Amino acid sequence: MRDCKVIINGVGSCIPERIVKNEDFLNSEFYQENGEKFEADNAEIIRKFEGITGIKARRYANDDQKASDLATIAAKNALANSTIDAEELDYIIVAHNFGDMEVGTQRTDMMPSLASRVKHNLNIQNPATSCYDVVFGCPGWLQSSIQAYQMIKMGDAKNVLVVGTETISRIVDVHDRDSMIFSDGAGATIFQGVSADTNGGVLSQSSRTDATVELSYLEMGETFHPEKKNGKRFIKMKGRKIYEYALVNVAEAIKTAMDKAGVELKDVDKILIHQANEKMDEAILKKLFKICGQEKPMAEFMPMTIQDLGNSSVATIPTMLDLIQRNELEGHQINSEDILVFASVGAGMHINAMVYKVP
Incomplete structure (x- = not known):
């Protein structure tokens, strides 16, 4: 076990520009699991939805953006807010659940890995920067962060970029009221091994x-x-x-x-x-x-x-x-x-x- 502390050295995100408000669902056709329509009208469904979830609006990616594109923007922002160069990264871990999806196709694309795509988009030339993806549901970014921490403590890495990215709006059933919960975006963090004397x-x-x-x-x-x-x-x-x-x-x-x-x-x-x-x-x-x-x-x-x-x-x-x-x-x-x-x-x-x- 390496004698060091593991800190977050750089944070970034990508919040898509497209805003979708609750009222944008007023003309949706919502059905129950049994295939029957709700007795309540959409205004009432949305009012109750907002009261439970707290959601008033959400963000969707532009049609020409994929999950790896959002991940790249978040990664660039994290690197810009860090003290390291991209070539110093030992690992890139990208957490997601559905890979890259084009609008309207519903086909998931995970090969090559999104982490490899992010490395390519960042133009990292270092062959020692290893890349892999994690599919772990919504806790994927945090599980990837735990893995980054463990790799650094084991001495296998010093700098690990961890990204969570999703265009989840493309895999929802528009006839299911739960579809209003989900949104798109990406967040990135850089975990770094530092001196054991560090306070934190x-x-x-x-x-x-x-x-x-x-x-x-x-x-x-x-x-x-x-x-x-x-x-x-x-x-x-x-x-x-x-x-x-x-x-x-x-x-x-x-x-x-x-x-x-x-x-x-x-x-x-x-x-x-x-x-x-x-x-x-x-x-x-x-x-x-x-x-x-x-x-x-x-x-x-x-x-x-x-x-x-x-x-x-x-x-x-x-x-x-x-x-x-x-x-x-x-x-x-x-x-x-x-x-x-x-x-x-x-x-x-x-x-x-x-x-x-x-x-």
Whole structure:
């Protein structure tokens, strides 16, 4: 095990320009899982949706942009905010779930890997910069970050670029009201091994996978439109099951990571949790307060971007981190020696958490 600290040296994001507001779904044809239309009109469906998820708008990539393009922009921004050159990268890890998809085709393209495409787009000539992808549901960026930390601690790397990217809007069923949750985007971070004397860095991590009945909570399935079933498959969620699963297990995973780090809730300055659903994230935090026997002012402690950016899957946490670092998330800032917790839950079902002290 290498005697060093692992810090984040550079953060960047790519927030697509195209804004899609809730009212843009007023003319959608929404069906239930049984193929029947809802009795409520779309205005009522959207009103309830916003009340539960907190989402008012989301971002979609331009038609000529793929997930690897968004990843490249985020990576360039992270490198520009770092102290290293791209040629110094030992690994590029790109987390995603559906690869590159062209508009209207629904075909996923993962060969060559998106990480290799990012290396090509960055014009990195160093053959020792190794590239691979991670498919781990919405927690993919965080799991990739855990791998980066472990590789650096094992002495296999010094600088690792980790990117989470998705054009998830291209794999949703437009006849499923859950399609309004998802959005596109990319976020990137550079993890670096530094002197063991550094005051800060990754303190701990935890991960878990539940794959018995939970396996079907997030999966691919046919459209809900009874007359348009043609074999194409889209993201399908069992929202209530996911909510119940997350409420029971995510806070425990966070507490496990905190215990490993010897950190109490009172010591934590911010928790950056995957932007899946506003009500669910709030419920997870309340559960964490309960099991820790401590509370924090929720609005100050847990930043939220889902209201305007939607759920961009693997991109939500690094994008939020970048916005805070650039003082573009009102009411939130990160200072030296702050202790942060990153946490995510998603298809698998996977959960992970990381405790990080800002140098």
